[in-house]
């Protein structure tokens with residue numbers, strides 16, 4: 364719409380600014396809290412302007428023992444664990460769902476649609492529903508407290524399989540036929556044609572899956588018992604309860620701040636592809 | 647280079663047979679056009695030659711090798727698709743080189759072949775563009791280029807020009823013909839456009855409902871159509887058909903007028919007369935009550951009905967004719983230009 368009405372402009376700006384404030388205020392408070400000393404954070408009006416302890420808090424959180432008086436891993440270790448888990452989940456999910464969508468769309472085998480619906484039905488079984496049997500299996504396989512245990516049970520993905528199936532269905536049959544005439548075998552076709560053509564969808568999915576993996580809470584909580592393997596999202600919660608004394612907000616908030624950085628980085632880095640992937644229809 | 651032989655070819659999807667016992671022999675270097683209305687099985691036949699559809703029964707050989715069980719890539723063919731099917735993420739150069747790369751041809755030779763093909767097709771300056779940055783006509787050329795670089799024994803075209811505008815279509819038609827003659831590659835070309843078929847093909851295979859109606863040169867098809875279907879399909883405007891009764895060669899029309907044919911047919915027949923063979927003649931036996939004229943510039947199409955009946959009839963008259971709507975005009979036809987078909991089977995009755 365191209366309209367030139369000053370009042371309308373002002374109103375729409377006001378609405379947008381209001382929205383930004385609502386979204387940004389908690390983040391601002393997190394940031395401010397991370398820049399004060401522990402004592403200041405327990406006093407009555409919480410500060411709204413940054414203090415001078417940013418670097419100290421930063422160092423203590425990232426490399427030190429984190430909270431004083433507890434035995435948790437340094438936050439860099441948690442960040443690393445979370446990163447490994449999120450990356451393994453997102454790469455694993457993408458690889459597996461690309462392959463299963465490829466099989467379902469391009470190969471004729473008995474019970475093809477049966478398999479498709481089987482995959483589809485798993486949509487109704489998220490980790491939370493099957494958590495006890497899954498735990499049992501993972502424990503029996505000796506994968507507790509390992510990256511494998513953190514990621515493998517979350518890797519199968521009906522949503523992503525379904526999405527790639529739709530993407531592949533929009534690719535004209537002639538593409539496959541002309542590749543066959545060119546002499547490309549199935550894997551070559553997959554690698555040279557399908558993957559590049561789904562590039563933007565893969566990127567969009569990666570962003571979503573990375574954040575999904577990063578934000579996992581219940582599952583890591585259940586299967587990690589060693590402090591070395593804890594992930595950052597679950598630790599924030601634990602920090603609140605762990606210490607006997609009142610919560611050390613400056614450290615907790617700094618941890619939260621650090622926990623936000625990788626997802627933000629992924630979103631910013633993939634932004635262009637992400638938007639293309641969601642809007643582009645031209646194949 | 648190679649000939650193509652189709653023997654007793656049948657294609658069925660489940661219980662539905664869509665191609666019935668197709669026979670055909672295509673000689674080395676020939677350009678064959680498969681033509682017919684939509685859904686008659688043209689693409690299916692072409693794709694069976696390409697190896698993209700399985701063969702239900704029968705045999706296809708390219709050269710002297712039976713190719714029934716060969717993968718498309720092993721048949722030494724190249725195909726141009728209706729929507730071009732270029733790989734959108736590859737540049738023009740990569741599109742043309744892809745098949746060669748898979749065949750592990752050396753980089754220098756690929757470069758050289760791509761450049762040669764690009765020169766022939768005049769797409770040298772677009773080599774680094776993506777297909778989406780090209781016009782329809784340019785994409786068409788790239789698709790042809792992709793076929794040429796492979797240096798195949800057979801070219802297969804499935805309605806390659808139907809996405810282009812009328813003028814470009816005529817131009818590309820000529821270019822395809824020249825290119826094919828220059829390279830001397832055996833080709834099969836599918837179209838539903840009979841003008842394209844007539845101008846392009848050394849021979850035409852007319853398909854209807856999965857049956858081969860006739861397989862011959864354009865002139866044979868025009869002069870001696872084997873069936874009513876071919877007679878109506880080839881030629882524009884299409885042939886007039888009039889029900890008539892034959893008694894030993896004398897053909898009596900619905901209004902009682904009679905013309906003398908060149909054969910000795912008897913019984914109920916359908917008489918076919920091409921519009922351009924109706925000659926205005928004061929003493930002619932065929933009386934037409936005129937309804938309307940269509941001016942084409944070089945000639946005039948007269949639309950009317952056979953006087954006294956409701957059989958529509960069209961005559962193509964040279965020059966400009968304007969006066970006479972509502973009147974009755976007389977025409978004559980040379981005996982050799984009368985086509986006589988059996989009224990029930992639709993087959994041509996020979997002299």
Ligand SMILES: Nc1ncnc2c1ncn2[C@@H]1O[C@H](COP(=O)(O)OP(=O)(O)OP(=O)(O)O)[C@@H](O)[C@H]1O
Pocket residue numbers: 659664682683684685686687688689690691838
């Ligand atoms: N996969 C299929 N399953 C069943 N029937 C099919 C299948 N593919 C094609 N047919 C049928 O086979 C017949 C021939 O199809 P084909 O595509 O060869 O027609 P065509 O002559 O190329 O038509 P057009 O000019 O519209 O492209 C059609 O009647 C079509 O319905």
Ligand SMILES: [Mg+2]
Pocket residue numbers: 688689690
């Ligand atoms: Mg077709």
